[in-house]
Amino acid sequence: xxxxxxxxxxxxxxxxxxxxxxxxxxxxxxxxxxxxxxxxxxxxxxxxxxxxxxxxxxxxxxxxxxxxxxxxxxxxxxxxxxxxxxxxxxxxxxxxxxxxxxxxxxxx
Amino acid sequence: xxxxxxxxxxxxxxxxxxxxxxxxxxxxxxxxxxxxxxxxxxxxxxxxxxxxxxxxxxxxxxxxxxxxxxxxxxxxxxxxxxxxxxxxxxxxxxxxxxxxxxxxxxxxxxxxxxxxxx
Numbered sequence: 339x340x341x342x343x344x345x346x347x348x349x350x351x352x353x354x355x356x357x358x359x360x361x362x363x364x365x366x367x368x369x370x371x372x373x374x375x376x377x378x379x380x381x382x383x384x385x386x387x388x389x390x391x392x393x394x395x396x397x398x399x400x401x402x403x404x405x406x407x408x409x410x411x412x413x414x415x416x417x418x419x420x421x422x423x424x425x426x427x428x429x430x431x432x433x434x435x436x437x438x439x440x441x442x443x444x445x446x
Numbered sequence: 447x448x449x450x451x452x453x454x455x456x457x458x459x460x461x462x463x464x465x466x467x468x469x470x471x472x473x474x475x476x477x478x479x480x481x482x483x484x485x486x487x488x489x490x491x492x493x494x495x496x497x498x499x500x501x502x503x504x505x506x507x508x509x510x511x512x513x514x515x516x517x518x519x520x521x522x523x524x525x526x527x528x529x530x531x532x533x534x535x536x537x538x539x540x541x542x543x544x545x546x547x548x549x550x551x552x553x554x555x556x557x558x559x560x561x562x563x564x
Contacts, residue, residue, distance in 0.1 A: 371552055379483075379534055379558045386552035424488060426553070432477055432496055432540075433504065434553060436489040 339429045340365045344437035351415050351444050359410040359440045361425035368428070370401050370408050375422040375439070384410070384423075415444045448473045450556035452537050457561045459524065459531060467522045467559045469537035478520035479538040479553065482506060489536065495520055524561065535559045 341364040351357055361370070372384040385392050385399040387408065392399055396415075401408040412419055422439040429435045450471045459465045469478065477496050481489040491504030495514040509528025514520055520539075524531045536558045541551045 369552075373555075379536075379560075381536065381555040381558075383552055383554065426489075432494055432502075433491060434479075435491075436481075438488040 339433075340367070340427055340435050342425060342427050342435050342437040344423075344425060344440050346440060347438070348441045349443070351442065353415060353417060353444055353446050355415050355444075356411070356413045357415060357442070359412070359423050359442075361408040361410070361427075361437055363406050363408075363427045366403060366406065368403075371426045371434070372399055372408070372410050373424045373426065374419075375424065377421060381424070412442075415442075417444045417446050420444050450537060450539055450554060452535075452556035452559050454559060455557070457559055458564050459561060460564050462526045464523055464525050465531075465561065467524070467535055467537075467561070469520045469522065469556060470518055471520075471537075471539045471554075471556075472518060473539055473541070473554065474517070475539035475541045475554075476517070477540045478514070479540075480504075480510075480512065480520070480522045481536045481538065483534040483536060483558075492522065492535075532562050533560075535561060 343362045345360050369388040374382045387399045387401045389401050389403045396413045398411045422441050424439045426434045426436045453468045479494045480492040483489050490506050493512045495501035511523045537556045538553045540553045
């Protein structure tokens, strides 16, 4: 089945800094999701992005399906951005495979 | 507002005891999922259901059971056969667009249940 890898595994930023998180997948996909898991464990949908680029406020994501990767950009980071960021890619028709996540800590 | 409700938020299990985690959704989604998350780890799929009265094992189904008698509900039972049940359990659902296009819909998650052994 598909393999999903995320990098970096851990990231510490000063408030206001920008960052790029990467998600590589081993097979071609027709959709990809990015999530933010907050310190209380809630998984928040960030982007559903099969291809191209989407933006939502300070966050944007780009998926290049032909090259099998997706990037999540966080600009002007805030302490509330802290948590774990996951990407998930489909395996077959109904299953999703999650990466191991990038743990982000934003310092005030 | 539509959403996914998981209950309880915290659950404690004694040795040899079965416990059932509830997941209810009012999003009219066909597909539902159960994931397990261990501390510092990603999500692993336990079971999923594409439609009422049908479900499939995921990657770590041993020691767990599910039922799907209603579209809105997908309860997970952690049996005594699951030797290491302490984890965070997340339920998700996804809309199905009919034959051939179910993959083109995002997953939505509940807030999770934390299960611990007493």
